[in-house]
Amino acid sequence: MDMEDKSKLMDYLYNEMSPEEIVEFEKELASSPELREELEEMRHTLGMLGEYQEEEKVAPVFLLPERKKSSGIWWKTGLSVAASLLLVLFLAAFAGMQLQMKGDTWVLSFSKNPPPPATNFQDMSALEQRLRALETQQSYANSTTKETVNLNKDTLEQIIHALQKTQNEQLQLALKGVRAEQQEDLQTAILTLFELLDQRRQEDLVLIARSLQEVQDNSEELFFQTDELLGQIIMAMNTQNSK
Amino acid sequence: MPKGEIQESWIRLAREGNTEAFNKLAGSCYHRIFHFCMKYFGDEDEAWDCTQKTFIKVYEKLPELREEGRFLPWIYTIAGNYCKEYLRSTAKLRHLPLEGILTPELEDQIKLERGADKLQRGNELNYWIEKALQSIPEDQRVVVIMKEYEGFKFHEIASILGQSENTVKSRLYYGLKALRKCFEKWNITKDELGYGYGR
Numbered sequence: 001m002d003m004e005d006k007s008k009l010m011d012y013l014y015n016e017m018s019p020e021e022i023v024e025f026e027k028e029l030a031s032s033p034e035l036r037e038e039l040e041e042m043r044h045t046l047g048m049l050g051e052y053q054e055e056e057k058v059a060p061v062f063l064l065p066e067r068k069k070s071s072g073i074w075w076k077t078g079l080s081v082a083a084s085l086l087l088v089l090f091l092a093a094f095a096g097m098q099l100q101m102k103g104d105t106w107v108l109s110f111s112k113n114p115p116p117p118a119t120n121f122q123d124m125s126a127l128e129q130r131l132r133a134l135e136t137q138q139s140y141a142n143s144t145t146k147e148t149v150n151l152n153k154d155t156l157e158q159i160i161h162a163l164q165k166t167q168n169e170q171l172q173l174a175l176k177g178v179r180a181e182q183q184e185d186l187q188t189a190i191l192t193l194f195e196l197l198d199q200r201r202q203e204d205l206v207l208i209a210r211s212l213q214e215v216q217d218n219s220e221e222l223f224f225q226t227d228e229l230l231g232q233i234i235m236a237m238n239t240q241n242s243k
Numbered sequence: 244m245p246k247g248e249i250q251e252s253w254i255r256l257a258r259e260g261n262t263e264a265f266n267k268l269a270g271s272c273y274h275r276i277f278h279f280c281m282k283y284f285g286d287e288d289e290a291w292d293c294t295q296k297t298f299i300k301v302y303e304k305l306p307e308l309r310e311e312g313r314f315l316p317w318i319y320t321i322a323g324n325y326c327k328e329y330l331r332s333t334a335k336l337r338h339l340p341l342e343g344i345l346t347p348e349l350e351d352q353i354k355l356e357r358g359a360d361k362l363q364r365g366n367e368l369n370y371w372i373e374k375a376l377q378s379i380p381e382d383q384r385v386v387v388i389m390k391e392y393e394g395f396k397f398h399e400i401a402s403i404l405g406q407s408e409n410t411v412k413s414r415l416y417y418g419l420k421a422l423r424k425c426f427e428k429w430n431i432t433k434d435e436l437g438y439g440y441g442r
Contacts, residue, residue: 003413010412014390016397045423049391051433052282053366059273062266062298 001034009035013042251311258305265305269298272315275393276322282388283326285373293329297322316403319393323385323403330381368433375425383418386411 001009005028011017012025029035249271256264276297280290300321308317376384389400390411401408426432 003409006416007409007412010397010415014397041423042419045419045426046391048368048426048431048433049372049387049422051366051368052372052392053369054274054278057274057277059266059270059298062262062269062302 001038005035009039009042013039013046249314251314254305254308254311254314257302258308265302269301272318273298276318279319279322279388279393280326282373282376282392283384284329285377289329289333293322293325296325300325316395316399319389319395320403326385327381368431371426371429371431375422375429375431378425379418379421383414383421386414387418387422390415 008017008021008025008028012022017025029039249268253264253268253271257268273294277290277294280293280297281287284290284293297318301318304321308314376387379387385404386400389395389403390397395403397408397411400406400411404411406414
């Protein structure tokens with residue numbers, strides 16, 4: 001039996017043939033005892049497999065983590081973009097950025113000076129004019145930056161000094177407070193310890209006194225019992241002697 | 244709604260993270276996946292373990308499933324992969340050399356007791372069918388289970404396993420032949436099973 005026959009046998013067995021294919025295959029079956037025997041064996045095996053009994057299984061409850069929704073991500077992304085833009089605008093305003101349109105040209109500048117006249121650099125005179133404007137702008141920017149740096153440095157030093165002073169004062173106050181608390185705690189602990197020791201001593205004394213009393217009581221009873229026994233023995237001996 | 248039917252709305256909701264819908268979805272096909280694994284391993288603990296892993300994977304990967312109608316073949320692909328992976332990872336343990344440790348008599352006794360334990364829990368024929376399925380090659384076993392018990396069409400099995408239809412049919416043919424040989428060797432017939440086992 002070749003692979004094609006095996007394939008057809010499987011299709012026939014599981015009813016995956018068209019009506020025409022079934023008719024054709026049944027003709028083959030009728031003429032081939034080997035194929036019929038094979039089919040019978042397969043049916044028998046499937047009959048055995050079909051006896052498998054499945055025990056009912058119920059799914060447990062799955063407690064799963066919440067899945068992040070995509071809309072939330074977009075919302076957060078939008079917010080971050082807006083925050084970034086705001087930061088850029090703030091920095092631009094701080095740096096004195098200006099954007100103007102002069103003729104056909106957009107001019108971007110980073111100073112509080114008015115922007116230089118727009119030019120398309122068509123001739124040399126225009127180029128020179130532009131260079132001079134740039135030099136002026138550069139020198140102004142340098143002086144402004146230095147002044148800002150100096151001012152910032154002084155202010156910063158003052159702030160740092162004030163902060164250090166406050167910090168030192170606070171630290172000393174805190175240390176003082178902690179020391180006082182520690183001393184107080186130590187005194188309390190010593191007092192408690194003394195009280196405990198005293199209490200323990202009193203208890204021990206009571207216990208010793210009680211034990212002594214018990215020993216005394218027991219001794220007296222023992223003496224009494226011994227006397228009684230001795231008396232009985234003496235009496236018994238006297239009785240024997242008199243006999 | 245018939246038992247075990249899967250509603251596409253559950254798949255859609257579960258994909259969005261709705262745990263209740265996921266539990267309904269899992270409830271509708273848990274039994275099928277468990278028994279697929281059970282026949283694959285012939286061991287309840289291993290079947291349970293792989294079923295759990297399958298459903299956790301399903302939850303994680305559900306957003307990637309584009310067509311709701313492909314859910315069943317998709318979940319069987321996951322379960323099949325887990326079973327194969329599990330079998331590979333435990334292959335060394337399954338073939339630990341016991342020669343010199345166990346005597347043949349002791350091995351027979353263990354086998355007998357294991358079988359008896361299973362028989363106490365269920366049908367006797369189930370035990371022999373599971374045992375027969377374990378003794379045929381893994382690639383044939385998967386096809387037999389999917390065709391005979393899960394009722395997939397040949398083209399669906401081919402799609403799940405990533406094989407051609409002819410390969411699937413060939414594996415099924417040889418798988419059924421091997422099972423037949425097993426039953427003959429152990430002298431198992433439906434009629435005789437009422438008289439106990441131990442042949």
